[in-house]
Amino acid sequence: xxxxxxxxxxxxxxxxxxxxxxxxxxxxxxxxxxxxxxxxxxxxxxxxxxxxxxxxxxxxxxxxxxxxxxxxxxxxxxxxxxxxxxxxxxxxxxxxxxxxxxxxxxxxxxxxxxxxxxxxxxxxxxxxxxxxxxxxxxxxxxxxxxxxxxxxxxxxxxxxxxxxxxxxxxxxxxxxxxxxxxxxxxxxxxxxxxxxxxxxxxxxxxxxxxxxxxxxxxxxxxxxxxxxxxxxxxxxxxxxxxxxxxxxxxxxxxxxxxxxxxxxxxxxxxxxxxxxxxxxxxxxxxxxxxxxxxxxxxxxxxxxxxxxxxxxxxxxxxxxxxxx
Amino acid sequence: xxxxxxxxxxxxxxxxxxxxxxxxxxxxxxxxxxxxxxxxxxxxxxxxxxxxxxxxxxxxxxxxxxxxxxxxxxxxxxxxxxxxxxxxxxxxxxxxxxxxxxxxxxxxxxxxxxxxxxxxxxxxxxxxxxxxxxxxxxxxxxxxxxxxxxxxxxxxxxxxxxxxxxxxxxxxxxxxxxxxxxxxxxxxxxxxxxxxxxxxxxxxxxxxxxxxxxxxxxxxxxxxxxxxxxxxxxxxxxxxxxxxxxxxxxxxxxxxxxxxxxxxxxxxxxxxxxxxxxxxxxxxxxxxxxxxxxxxxxxxxxxxxxxxxxxxxxxxxxxxxxxxxxxxxxxxxxxxxxxxxxxxxxxxxxxxxxxxxxxxxxxxxxxxxxxxxxxxxxxxxxxxxxxxxxxxxxxxxxxxxxxxxxxxxxxxxxxxxxxxxxxxxxxxxxxxxxxxxxxxxxxxxxxxxxxxxxxxxxxxxxxxxxxxxxxxxxxxxxxxxxxxxxxxxxxxxxxxx
Numbered sequence: 085x086x087x088x089x090x091x092x093x094x095x096x097x098x099x100x101x102x103x104x105x106x107x108x109x110x111x112x113x114x115x116x117x118x119x120x121x122x123x124x125x126x127x128x129x130x131x132x133x134x135x136x137x138x139x140x141x142x143x144x145x146x147x148x149x150x151x152x153x154x155x156x157x158x159x160x161x162x163x164x165x166x167x168x169x170x171x172x173x174x175x176x177x178x179x180x181x182x183x184x185x186x187x188x189x190x191x192x193x194x195x196x197x198x199x200x201x202x203x204x205x206x207x208x209x210x211x212x213x214x215x216x217x218x219x220x221x222x223x224x225x226x227x228x229x230x231x232x233x234x235x236x237x238x239x240x241x242x243x244x245x246x247x248x249x250x251x252x253x254x255x256x257x258x259x260x261x262x263x264x265x266x267x268x269x270x271x272x273x274x275x276x277x278x279x280x281x282x283x284x285x286x287x288x289x290x291x292x293x294x295x296x297x298x299x300x301x302x303x304x305x306x307x308x309x310x311x312x313x314x315x316x317x318x319x320x321x322x323x324x325x326x327x328x329x330x331x332x333x334x335x336x337x338x339x340x341x342x343x344x345x346x347x348x349x350x351x352x353x354x355x356x357x358x359x360x361x362x363x364x365x366x367x368x369x370x371x372x373x374x375x376x377x378x379x380x381x382x383x384x385x386x387x388x389x390x391x392x393x394x395x396x397x398x399x400x401x402x403x404x405x406x407x408x
Numbered sequence: 409x410x411x412x413x414x415x416x417x418x419x420x421x422x423x424x425x426x427x428x429x430x431x432x433x434x435x436x437x438x439x440x441x442x443x444x445x446x447x448x449x450x451x452x453x454x455x456x457x458x459x460x461x462x463x464x465x466x467x468x469x470x471x472x473x474x475x476x477x478x479x480x481x482x483x484x485x486x487x488x489x490x491x492x493x494x495x496x497x498x499x500x501x502x503x504x505x506x507x508x509x510x511x512x513x514x515x516x517x518x519x520x521x522x523x524x525x526x527x528x529x530x531x532x533x534x535x536x537x538x539x540x541x542x543x544x545x546x547x548x549x550x551x552x553x554x555x556x557x558x559x560x561x562x563x564x565x566x567x568x569x570x571x572x573x574x575x576x577x578x579x580x581x582x583x584x585x586x587x588x589x590x591x592x593x594x595x596x597x598x599x600x601x602x603x604x605x606x607x608x609x610x611x612x613x614x615x616x617x618x619x620x621x622x623x624x625x626x627x628x629x630x631x632x633x634x635x636x637x638x639x640x641x642x643x644x645x646x647x648x649x650x651x652x653x654x655x656x657x658x659x660x661x662x663x664x665x666x667x668x669x670x671x672x673x674x675x676x677x678x679x680x681x682x683x684x685x686x687x688x689x690x691x692x693x694x695x696x697x698x699x700x701x702x703x704x705x706x707x708x709x710x711x712x713x714x715x716x717x718x719x720x721x722x723x724x725x726x727x728x729x730x731x732x733x734x735x736x737x738x739x740x741x742x743x744x745x746x747x748x749x750x751x752x753x754x755x756x757x758x759x760x761x762x763x764x765x766x767x768x769x770x771x772x773x774x775x776x777x778x779x780x781x782x783x784x785x786x787x788x789x790x791x792x793x794x795x796x797x798x799x800x801x802x803x804x805x806x807x808x809x810x811x812x813x814x815x816x817x818x819x820x821x822x823x824x825x826x827x828x829x830x831x832x833x834x835x836x837x838x839x840x841x842x843x844x845x846x847x848x849x850x851x852x853x854x855x856x857x858x859x860x861x862x863x864x865x866x867x868x869x870x871x872x873x874x875x876x877x878x879x880x881x882x883x884x885x886x887x888x889x890x891x892x893x894x895x896x897x898x899x900x901x902x903x904x905x
Contacts, residue, residue, distance in 0.1 A: 292726075
């Protein structure tokens with residue numbers, strides 16, 4: 085095993101278990117199938133994005149635009165489905181068209197970020213700060229400051245994408261699990277994952293080792309864009325609408341989950357399963373605050389903030405110990 | 409009369425004792441050379457002398473009185489100045505800003521002009537052509553070393569501790585450095601000097617202390633110890649055969665380069681290389697040696713002809729170079745060669761990962777490759793899972809060599825094969841290079857280390873200002889001839905060659 089069982093690897097896991105115990109102790113409904121499904125399904129959107137973000141951050145990049153991108157993708161998906169409904173009618177073809185549009189828009193948005201970063205050589209922070217504003221502004225403009233809503237009949241039709249499932253496990257959870265398993269395998273056992281870590285550790289060494297640095301970096305942004313597309317496909321059926329505030333602060337939650345999970349913010353080391361733990365920790369805090377009337381749910385952000393800072397402090401400890 | 413001395417100094421890191429009762433005296437107007445292999449304890453001694461580490465037991469004496477410094481700057485205030493091997497320069501500040509950092513001239517407002525002028529004066533002393541306004545980031549490594557030396561000179565040191573200052577300097581710069589050392593010595597400064605280049609030590613040192621495994625094994629005055637004697641004392645065994653015997657038979661031409669340009673630094677270079685041959689490339693830093701090598705493996709845009717055997721080869725990228733069996737080992741092992749935070753295995757296979765299974769990398773194949781590399785190149789690592797950054801320089805270099813050799817290249821270009829490596833490991837690497845040549849491969853060795861070029865090469869190509877200044881073979885490979893070509897003082901040799 086590459087991960088030795090140290091405090092920093094076990095830290096996030098221990099925190100997750102502590103939260104589960106705390107939740108179970110505070111409210112008997114916490115471990116009910118309904119609540120667990122609810123938490124996991126809500127985690128799925130951020131979770132899938134966070135898996136993509138893990139690769140971006142591991143290879144030394146950053147993407148601040150994913151929340152806005154999700155809103156933009158949702159907006160385009162709804163717009164396209166409403167526009168095509170008269171010709172395709174309510175049914176599977178229209179649903180597939182919507183899914184196709186969402187995935188395509190996500191891919192193109194990721195490609196745009198990636199090309200600006202790798203071809204134009206602009207800092208990832210600057211590029212995605214820019215596209216973050218652009219995507220969100222476009223959605224608000226298209227929605228004319230209001231909400232883009234899917235036609236009611238179509239909303240009924242695609243509802244099961246979020247609410248349905250097999251054997252009691254809902255689709256978002258299944259999709260999330262599939263993405264995680266693939267992500268973990270790609271990160272740890274394929275060239276792509278190894279190259280991401282190499283580039284994040286030292287891109288010059290990677291270049292001198294015949295790694296196609298720009299191509300790998302570009303691919304991480306495209307993959308992230310794709311995952312934003314997938315996440316949006318699962319998200320739109322939940323509410324059937326998109327607005328300027330869709331996906332607000334998702335980028336921060338995704339980045340926070342990656343960091344809490346033990347991936348180094350400066351790149352070079354990525355842990356997909358850690359990211360999953362990070363996502364679950366963040367969702368559970370919100371869930372527990374809602375269930376137990378202990379602390380006001382309005383303090384959710386504050387508690388999440390403390391956890392993020394704590395996680396980075398732990399990381400620092402670890403790296404300074406290694407530096408000895 | 410001693411300026412700075414150690415008396416019975418011990419030092420432990422955790423449970424491991426690395427210095428076992430060191431006595432060392434630095435006298436005014438003397439150069440004291442401290443030599444030893446990597447890990448012998450030189451750096452620890454220098455850190456203790458410079459106030460960066462405290463001894464676990466024993467005393468540091470300044471002018472005969474025991475002192476304890478809280479920090480390096482406190483020692484500096486007492487006139488004890490260290491020139492660090494790893495540069496302590498802020499990359500985004502200018503040369504002048506760095507030299508006066510923390511001791512800026514002026515009152516409420518900085519006196520930029522005075523600092524610039526003082527900096528210019530220091531740089532002129534060092535015959536260094538860097539501008540005081542240049543940013544450290546834009547400087548070559550050797551220039552940074554000169555700035556570091558200028559910074560030390562600016563402090564009016566009574567004791568100057570120099571940690572391998574010549575490791576990254578060219579021949580010409582080393583000569584300037586020696587003149588400055590002579591000047592400081594005549595002014596009464598006590599100097600501690602360390603270097604892996606024993607010729608420098610015998611030239612400079614008034615006193616030599618040889619360290620091995622944290623203890624002093626030999627003390628000698630000027631002229632009492634030959635270079636061989638130093639090497640033997642350092643290693644603890646006889647090192648007659650630092651260099652392997654020369655090869656005598658060569659195969660057909662493996663690589664031919666015709667009218668090769670790497671704009672803007674390399675112009676019209678042509679040479680041939682036979683199988684089983686070691687070609688040395690000498691020249692100053694900035695003479696285009698590294699750029700030539702990087703052009704030949706497709707790391708830099710170039711034009712001109714490369715022939716492998718008799719077939720022309722297109723090399724626009726590292727993978728294309730690899731396809732033609734050409735490999736390059738970079739001079740900058742820490743910033744371009746190895747991922748210091750990753751394990752041996754991850755480093756070894758990085759450039760040939762596609763050979764280890766797709767889409768899933770086979771851990772088994774990787775581990776087998778590492779096992780082979782460890783035994784082929786005698787890599788000594790306490791653990792296979794440790795970060796490469798924690799290996800000694802010599803073992804890092806062996807790993808880098810193993811990594812470069814993994815795709816079995818036929819032409820290997822090695823840039824500075826032994827920079828910052830102790831003599832024992834150096835010799836090992838020379839024998840590895842010899843083995844590669846005897847296997848029928850062709851090796852190009854680019855080096856600033858003159859004895860290395862002389863001792864290793866079957867033929868020497870000297871570069872000056874991006875062009876081939878001359879070529880020497882067989883008996884003609886002599887230090888004076890190479891230096892003349894390097895400096896450009898002998899046109900007739902370059903024409904005859």
